[in-house]
Amino acid sequence: MVNSEQEVRKLSGGNQQKVILARCMALNPRVLIVDEPTRGIDVGTKSEVHQVLFDMAKQGVAVIVISSDLPEVMAVSDRIITLSEGRVTGEIHGDDATEERLMMMMAINHNALNAA
Structure with a gap:
């Protein structure tokens, strides 16, 4: 169950990443730079983060991904x-x-x- 009062720092790493991306999306950026966006999160959440990045790019946002994870780089770039x-x-x-x-x-x- 989702608790909207829960502190972000007490969330899992994957959920923290989702909160950060949601915050960025709310600002309607023209450019988004993410550094190691999926480091330390589970495979399912990685897929969700990748989908958010794809969706933002489809909306015209320039998405710059900095990552040392070569399979990730190739998948999202x-x-x-x-x-x-x-x-x-x-x-x-x-x-x-x-x-x-x-x-x-x-x-x-x-x-x-x-x-x-």
Whole structure:
């Protein structure tokens, strides 16, 4: 049962994420930046969070997802940009991305940056 008086900090990690996303949605943002939006939450809640992000994007919100979870990045992205030490090291269309390609983009370009 939902208790609207319950403190957010006492909710599960997944429910805390849902509250944060609901708060963001209420502001009608043009851009939403989320950092590790599903870290530490269960698979079912991950799916719900992903759906919220998809829905916001369909409504015209620019959604920027920062994540170290490569399967998540590939699942929610239409364009992926890799960074190393604050620099763009690669860009790929989401449909063309594989974990191997992303790892290569990060490793090759990271090594090139360190050599410079």
